[in-house]
Amino acid sequence: MIEINYCIQCGAGVELRVPAGDNMPRHVCDACGTIQYQNPKIVAGCIPEWQGRILLCKRAIEPRYGLWTIPAGFMENRETVEQAAARETDEEAMARVEIAGLYGVYNIPHISQVYMIFRGDLVDGEFAPGPESLETALYSEEEIPWEEMAFPVVVRALQRYFEDRRRGMFEPFIDEIQPMKR
Amino acid sequence: MIEINYCIQCGAGVELRVPAGDNMPRHVCDACGTIQYQNPKIVAGCIPEWQGRILLCKRAIEPRYGLWTIPAGFMENRETVEQAAARETDEEAMARVEIAGLYGVYNIPHISQVYMIFRGDLVDGEFAPGPESLETALYSEEEIPWEEMAFPVVVRALQRYFEDRRRGMFEPFIDEIQPMKR
Numbered sequence: 001m002i003e004i005n006y007c008i009q010c011g012a013g014v015e016l017r018v019p020a021g022d023n024m025p026r027h028v029c030d031a032c033g034t035i036q037y038q039n040p041k042i043v044a045g046c047i048p049e050w051q052g053r054i055l056l057c058k059r060a061i062e063p064r065y066g067l068w069t070i071p072a073g074f075m076e077n078r079e080t081v082e083q084a085a086a087r088e089t090d091e092e093a094m095a096r097v098e099i100a101g102l103y104g105v106y107n108i109p110h111i112s113q114v115y116m117i118f119r120g121d122l123v124d125g126e127f128a129p130g131p132e133s134l135e136t137a138l139y140s141e142e143e144i145p146w147e148e149m150a151f152p153v154v155v156r157a158l159q160r161y162f163e164d165r166r167r168g169m170f171e172p173f174i175d176e177i178q179p180m181k182r
Numbered sequence: 183m184i185e186i187n188y189c190i191q192c193g194a195g196v197e198l199r200v201p202a203g204d205n206m207p208r209h210v211c212d213a214c215g216t217i218q219y220q221n222p223k224i225v226a227g228c229i230p231e232w233q234g235r236i237l238l239c240k241r242a243i244e245p246r247y248g249l250w251t252i253p254a255g256f257m258e259n260r261e262t263v264e265q266a267a268a269r270e271t272d273e274e275a276m277a278r279v280e281i282a283g284l285y286g287v288y289n290i291p292h293i294s295q296v297y298m299i300f301r302g303d304l305v306d307g308e309f310a311p312g313p314e315s316l317e318t319a320l321y322s323e324e325e326i327p328w329e330e331m332a333f334p335v336v337v338r339a340l341q342r343y344f345e346d347r348r349r350g351m352f353e354p355f356i357d358e359i360q361p362m363k364r
Contacts, residue, residue, distance in 0.1 A: 002216055002218075003190075004190045005190065005191055006188055006190055006191070006193035007188060007190075008184060008186045008187065008188055008196075008209075008218070009184050009185050009186070009187055010187070011187065011188035011193050011195075023273075024258065034184055036190070037256070039223050039224065039256055039257060039258065039259065040224060040257050040261075041221050042221065042224065074221055075221060075222050076206065076221065076222075077294040078291050078292070078294055079291055080291050080358055081287070081296060081356070082356070083291075091205075102355075102356045105263070105284060105287075105298075107262035107263055109260050109261055109262050109265075110260065112259040112260055114224060114263060116287075131203065172284070172354040173284075174263070174264070174283075174284045176262055
């Protein structure tokens with residue numbers, strides 16, 4: 001976790017306090033007046049399907065090294081959420097995907113993230129592990145390694161996806177992930 | 183626009199370059215190793231309805247001082263998007279809203295923002311200008327001050343909202359706002 005100690009603009013020390021006209025503490029620089037706001041990040045992901053099976057990636061990076069996930073990652077500036085989801089699918093699974101639509105939005109307030117997950121079909125069925133993946137593979141619903149999944153949000157999204165697929169209707173939704181009990 | 187010149191953690195000067203294992207330039211601190219990522223921000227908003235009319239706010243702040251908008255603003259850490267939309271409605275229009283559902287997502291890649299707009303009904307029909315509003319008012323479709331609206335995304339969302347309301351169906355959607363021609 002990065003600590004905020006200095007002003008990114010002028011390099012002076014910052015103070016954590018509620019600025020005039022605001023109602024939340026921010027990191028304020030008294031030397032140049034810069035206020036550094038911290039806001040939630042969007043994680044864009046895709047459930048890529050090919051002939052009824054789902055493409056998953058085994059993580060080659062922390063956190064959750066060695067566990068499985070859908071292609072997903074932090075959205076970058078100057079792209080759309082759909083572009084971010086397709087880019088992550090390309091980077092992590094070296095697969096081209098045709099985005100079919102926004103599927104689900106998951107609030108994860110305790111880590112200040114919002115997951116935006118799309119449905120998509122592989123364009124040509126080709127895939128391979130990118131630099132952040134140990135392995136990539138297509139799984140049918142019965143084959144999904146449920147006990148080796150990296151993130152609760154991915155388990156929830158995939159379970160819902162298979163239910164929706166059975167009833168033949170993918171309705172966009174918004175939901176929330178609570179902290180795991182320890 | 184804030185320039186990124188210094189490391190927020192250790193205060194040393196940063197360099198803009200592609201870190202090892204990455205494919206985009208980031209602000210990297212060679213003194214402590216911190217990488218400062220910049221990511222898109224979520225703007226959460228609400229189309230608050232009361233007896234068929236829509237609650238709008240006349241902006242008391244820049245940009246677009248004096249022009250009209252729906253209640254909307256930057257999502258904060260540790261809240262859900264729905265909470266952010268309800269909070270903004272409370273702050274800007276001093277109105278309590280019951281969120282009815284996610285309505286639309288607008289990519290605005292040229293300013294690295296993602297608008298997430300909810301539908302909602304006022305709880306008790308009460309409202310008043312908050313500190314960031316000059317005025318608040320309920321408008322029917324015919325009365326909306328289309329020529330005095332603050333942001334293209336709000337015009338687009340309201341136009342679609344009225345169309346959807348006429349056909350009696352609000353289907354969540356994702357769309358994109360292009361830069362305005364000059």
